[in-house]
Amino acid sequence: MPDSGDIHAVKASPRADSQVRVYAVPPRKGATPVEIVDGFLEAMTSDDANFATARTYLTPETSQKWRPEASTTVLEAAPSSGQAVTGGRDNPGIDYPLFGKQVATVDNQQAYQPVTPTDYRRTIHLSQQNGPDGKEWRIDNLPPGLVLGVSDFQRSYVSVNKYYFASGRSVVVADPVYIRQRLDPVTRMDPVTQSVKSLLEGPTNWLKPVVESPFPTGTALKEGVKTLTFDDRNALKVPLNDKASNVGRPQCIKMAAQILFTVKDVTSTRVEQVEVQRKDGSQLCVLNGGQAEEFAPDRSSSPNNQYFVDSRGQLATLPGAAKDIDEPENVPGPFGNGQLQLSAVGVARDERTAAAVSKDASKLFVSSIISDGELGDAVVESKGKDPAHRLSAPSWDGQGDLWVADRDPAHPALLRLEDGVGAPQNVKIIPGLDGAHIDALKVSADGSRIALLLAKDGKTTLKIGRVERQGPKDEPVVSVAELRPAAPQMETVTAVSWAGPSKLVVVGKESGGVQQVRYMQTDGSSLPASILPGLTQVKAVTATGDEARPLVAYSEEDGIVRLPAGANWQTLVKKGSAPVYPG
Incomplete structure (x- = not known):
């Protein structure tokens, strides 16, 4: 508690409560x-x-x-x-x-x-x-x-994700927006209908350059539709105007997938299927939840295991589904048998391959973690003068590409290796970093966004960039554009991980405050009741989009710990570092 300083009167609205309703009162006669x-x-x-x-x-x-x-x-x-x-x-x-x-x-x-x-x-x-x-x-x-x-x-608004397809790929990308929690005062639409209406209006300007939508230009809900309801089979019928009447089935299936992914974030009702209808009520196509999963960013795999660097500098794993804390096991191959001491690691999303940074952070290697083999040549090398100015921890996107940053002040670079084996490609950041350098990075599962920790003047801030791919599909020129703040209220950020399609878990502190572990949206908004108490001196954190999987962190005080849903922090390993989920 502060024991000095001035006292200031503060006028603030009460704590948000989604159950509170405000009823406006008109002005009285003769109001001042x-x-x-x-x-x-x-x-x-x-x-x-x-x-x-x-x-x-x-x-x-x-x-x-x-x-x-x-x-x-x-x-x-x-x-x-x-x-x-x-x-x-x-x-x-x-x-x-x-x-x-x-x-x-x-x-x-x-x-x-x-x-x-x-x-x-x-x-x-x-x-x-x-x-x-x-x-x-x-x-x-x-x-x-x-x-x-x-x-x-x-109290009045809620964040929801609407979904579009990554340009040239059949993978959906989340585009967060805010809609009214209850009926929209202007349109009188319920939240589900508001979300679909917003989806049909197209992506936000920031995301638009890297996504596309199969809905024909001008597509909207059928005139007069204010409510979209679920039938007794949890199926949602969505009547559209004439602009969509003649689309083919493959195109319609993608349209239905966009709707299904969007509305499942809005309602507590489990969405079993979406039926897209013409203006006259006839059926265009039907898609169920299982069929829609082929468009999910992590459809190829669901991360089962948690990985970390053990006290001997080797890559170890713990079964992610285990309720009890088991003994960790080293992975097969050079990352787990002692051929190389590691400082950081990134595991590919298929959990067959990993990229590891050497203990002195000067070299990056890629190797199998499911079979034995010899350590190959380094795929990236840094000439930085010390570990803090060499290679960052690597990250894999949903396409199987590997990303890493060289933090050498003399030769700073953001590098991408196609399929984890290609020659390192220098990724340009547009506009530039204005004197900051990349301290850490995490790429989204859809590969369309990247979270960057940028260090400058002794502070580290979190920004989200848009990953743009131009040129031939088999040899694109990749750049990161239009960085925007993702945790503007934090003076410095220590660690970050993706925790969902548009959600991040962030470790940092506000000006004059103490360290916090909290959830943030990629648009920079803070989720209510998002601060996770009971953990200090956190240096690393990792999560997945699956809420059933526990949050895992590295604390200098407690070691490797995890936070299962509805439980308290549990110590997994007292001595270890650099915990990661695949990605």
Whole structure:
């Protein structure tokens, strides 16, 4: 507890509670200007149809122009109104300044965009209007869209993934957006229907360059559809407009897969199948959950084992499905028999091959972990002056390509080895890193995104980049574009791992805070109740998209530990490091 420092009054909306409903109240007769401002700010947090009550605080002209669905400004706390300023002859009425600390914006594509916390200051202007009971104060100028505190935002909105296909490949990629938790005030659509509508409108601008959608241009839900419901067999029927009426079956199957992956993230109901319908109600195609799995990023394998570097510098494994803690076993081959001492490892997603960095971090080797053999030549070498400035831990994407960073300040590079055996290809980052260098990396299972830990001026930040492939399919030119912050509230990040299609587990700390292990979305938003307590001095962490698999971490204090669902941290191995799941 702090025992010194100044005391500051803080105005904040209450802790988010998804069960709380806010019912807006219209202005009373003869309401004062400050009552109008406070009433409107409160009414913005409600769910009433088309924000009808909030509009009663506005002049008719302003109400007609106001588009609350266009954007949402997210503040650390509910916006505060300042001291009223009376206008002069050229500006009759009253100005009320709005104050806050902005942390994010949600744009008209429902994409969350975090910002470094910055001072927010806008103005609400009121003027007197003629009403049935005489003059009354109303708002005639206001900030665009909605302005909400974080807790009100989390109470009203929920993050969902909509899915598109990676360009040129039959693998889906998650595109996170925020929709209303209940009926959308403007469209009056339920969450499932909102998600499908957003899917049909296309990917967000950030992801668009690396994905594609088989839905024909202009495809939308059948006019008048506000609710998509499940039948008694948990099948969802989705009627579309005429734009999709003549698609072929292979194309329709992909469309159905996109819908199925999207809606299964929204509803607690298990989605057994999706039926895509024409405008007249006739069937275009049907796809069940099992058939959709052929498009999943990890369809080739489901990681069963946890791997780590043991106290002798050798690669060891533990059965991931075991409820009890078993003795680890070294893998076959040069990584497990002592031919090479390791500092870090990356296991291919098929669990047949691994890439390992030598103990001094100068060389990267690739070898089988299912059969014995001799250690081959290094596939990558670094000339950095010490281990901290040599090779990072490697990572495998869902296509079987191997990624690693050379942290040598004189020759920094992000390298990709096709199928883990090709010549190292230098991957360009566009735009550049502005003086930062890559400290660690993790590639997503779909191969379309990469998480980078970037070090600069003694701090390490987490950013997500888009992996772009151009040119011939058999010899593409690969680059990483448009890095964006994924943990903007953290001053420094120690470790990161993918924990789902758009979810990360991050180890780091906020300015002036203590180390945290928490879940984050790839768009930079924080999941409610996402902080995992009870672990300190964490240096590495690993997870999978399968929630049944435990989170595994390396703590300097506790060794290799894991966190099974619904349980506490368990020590697996007291002496060991660099835990990884395949990937």
